[in-house]
Amino acid sequence: MQQLKDQRFLVLGGSSGIGLATARAAAGAGAAVTVASRSRHKLDAALAAIGGTARAVVLDTTDNGAVERFFADESPWDHVAISAAETARGPVRGLGLDAARAAMESKFWGAYQVARAARIGPGGSLTFVSGYMSERPLATAVLQGAINAALEGLARGLALELAPVRVNTVSPGLIETPLWSRMAEADRAAMFANAAERLPARRVGRPEDVANAVLFLAATPFATGSTLRLDGGAAIA
Template sequence: MNTFTDQHILVVGGSSGIGLATAKAFAAAGAQVTIASRSAGKLKEAADAIGHGARAVELDTADNVAVETLLGGQTWDHVVVSAAKTPGGPVRQLGLDDAYAAMESKFWGAYRVARAAKIRDGGSLTLVSGFLAVRPSATSVLQGAINAALESLVRGLALEFSPIRVNAVSPGVIRTPLWNGMDEATRSAFFASAAGKLPAKRVGEAEDIANAVLYAAGTGFTTGSTITVDGGGSIA
């Protein structure tokens, strides 16, 4: 297991789901963790759940001044971006304002963080994309395009930012609060159906993605890569 003792980690989107699981994993490995999120109400609870002296900072990645202040205010060992709010639907039904908001949140938010982040040489930046980048859906075309753009950004930044390492982690269907808008019966049926179609025969957990993020951060010979953690969804 990688250890990150006394290293400074920032997890943008660390107040819930994949980001929270990632922050917990870094803290358990000895890191000094800061989580950032727009969800002010969730931050304290999340920091308490992480423990190990985790720090919480309110941040909207659409606010470039706030991003530059936080990201450039100190040198980080590793930065992770998992925050995104992406309205979805068929292209001809999704309003342009919603489409612009999706790109703003997931792509431009990550772009601002990458641009502002002060990361030590040999440290890392990890962006969370998604398997729709390689296995598109007819009802989620924009999400696939955004994820593909993030992964292309990662490859370019790995060259530009060297020797800082830049990677992406691409999740499949993960059991997170993202799905809490469904009623329990519908959600359970959805997960069961998804699991049945996957070679792994289960849906993912946030901890599965956290493991991949820590691998990317802790493996000094990994850069410009996309680590797919989708239970085999991209090949099924």
């Protein structure tokens, strides 16, 4: 994607999973990549995986003061992608309110605070990562669906407010990321195999699939206010 060559590309949550895949893809397209997350250890490992001239910044998107200071000290960005989030899972009546509020703080308010503070050049892009449960909720993960829907609504409104900066969302389905490493290997393999059988794509997603979608939106000047669903056909299966 020649449109990204030498452009400043920030990936928040870029130390693992979807964020790391996005950073690697952007670096491969010639962008000047910066990755940010809360963990210096993970960032060091990410830099080794990305290679080139990528740089890393320790930043917690739930800390609004830190977010504002970071963007105030940086030159305007060409592209910002946000995949940073930690969200507890469970039914509304089974999930503690503290855990629920922390999930909203991490995925929604973290992105909101970045959107308020980020300086992005005209024609540049801001991309959120939501999730297909915004359209197809699960009884055991109601909060995740609500947060994802809120993110997508935020992006559509920001596409109007921040124009000519372009604001979009990628909405992935089941993606094989380190998030699932807490499961036993056999259980995880069985879950992915069962899901693949039900999906029209006949496989689960990979972080690189989502990264391709983020870069497509960043590099397409006519894309704004859009939600790109990337779920292997889950919403129609």
